[in-house]
Amino acid sequence: MNFFEQTGKVALGSRLRMLTDKVTEDGKQIYKMYNIDMQPKWFPVFYSLSKGEEKTITEIAKSIGHSHPSVSKIIGEMLKKGYVQEKKDQMDGRKNIIVLSDLGIEILDKLEDQLIDVNAAVDEISKQTQNNLWEAIGEWEFLLEQKNLLRRVMEKKKEREGYKVEIINYEPKYQEAFKSLNEEWISTYFTMEETDYKALDNPQGYILDKGGYILVALYDGGPLGVCALIKMEDEEHDYELAKMAVSPKAQGKNIGFLLASAIVEKAKSLGASKLYLESNTILKPAINLYHKLGFQKIAGKPTPYTRCNIQMELLLD
Structure with missing residues (x-):
């Protein structure tokens, strides 16, 4: 069993690099076979300039999907070979324009037969395979443009770790966690206030005995999150x-x-029609979370918290 059979899809990048290295090395030899003094990495720039157009480095980079520094380096190498010319834009002297030189056009002419043979060879490989690599690459590129691999892995990480989270009802043994977790974030961004102490020092009397609820999030058995549902009088x-x-x-x-x-x-199960909250816009992750859940900003009402600068509600009907 080879390395990639053992590692599976997690070695996708390494496998693609190996395939790229093989094709690139063959490409170097193919150019030599056709007596063309050229590096494979130059081809996209050659092709971008093949219609005789004058382009800036930025325009070339955009057209071939490369970075500006990468194209700038390639242009520098091609300038040394004499394959391109660089001149000032007549309309805007601040811009440098790149165009194929006479020598570059000669190289382009030599490429015609090579490209015919390379296309035929690639078509032959495609006919011998069950999967069309060229079309598959296009599909992958499209999907990764919508959501890159990093973002997808982050989501899978959250999903997997979410299975380790258990949401339970509050018990007196979690009072210290309820207080310390709230004190931690409040003290980091604001100052603890009198109403904070009323709720955190006596959650039983201030929240639970008045018809409210507290939920605790356990991760691997430890309390790492808390949230309260307070019965309102309005x-x-x-x-x-x-x-x-x-x-x-x-x-x-x-x-x-x-x-x-x-x-x-929980609020829905209790027959609530609206859910209310107070927060501060400096807490961007929290505000984004509330929006994700469907909360909308509403006009202000009297609040006991000086740190509150946004009030939101969620319609549950």
Whole structure:
């Protein structure tokens, strides 16, 4: 069993590099066979200039999908060979224009027979395979433009680690975690206030005995997140989502979303029609999470918190 059979798809990058190296090395030999003094990496630039157009390095980079520094380096190498010319744009003297030189045009003419034979060889390989590599590359490129591999792996990581999260009802043994987790984020960005201490020092009397609920997120058995559902006295809203806190150690584990989603479901199960919350726009991840759950900004109402500068609600009907 070879290396790639053992590692599987996680070695995709290494396998593609090996394939690229093989094709590139063959490409060097193919150019020699046709008596063309050229490096394979120059071909996209040659092709971009093949219609006789004058282009800036930026325009070339955009047309072939390469970075500006990469194209700039290739142009420098081609200038030394005498295959391209560089001149000032007549309309804008600040811009440098690149065009094929007479020698470059001669090389381009030599390429015609080579390209015919290379295309035929690639077609022959495609006919001998069950999967069309060329079309598959196009599909991969399209999908990775929509969402790159890094983002996809991040989502899978969150999904996998989310399976280790257990959302449970509050028990007295989690009072210290409820307080410390909230104190941690509040003290980091703001100052603890009187209403904070009322809720955190006595969650039983301030929240639970008044018809509220507290959920705790356990990760590998340890409490790393908490969130409260506080029964409100006003007629407009039934419950307030409050005292939501997730340990910095739990970053990237999707705990915040799972915890908030569980609180929303709890409110629905209680027959609530609206869910209310107060926050601060400096807490961008939290605000983004609330928007993701469907919360919308509403006009302000009296609040006991000086740090509150945004109020939101979620319609549950």
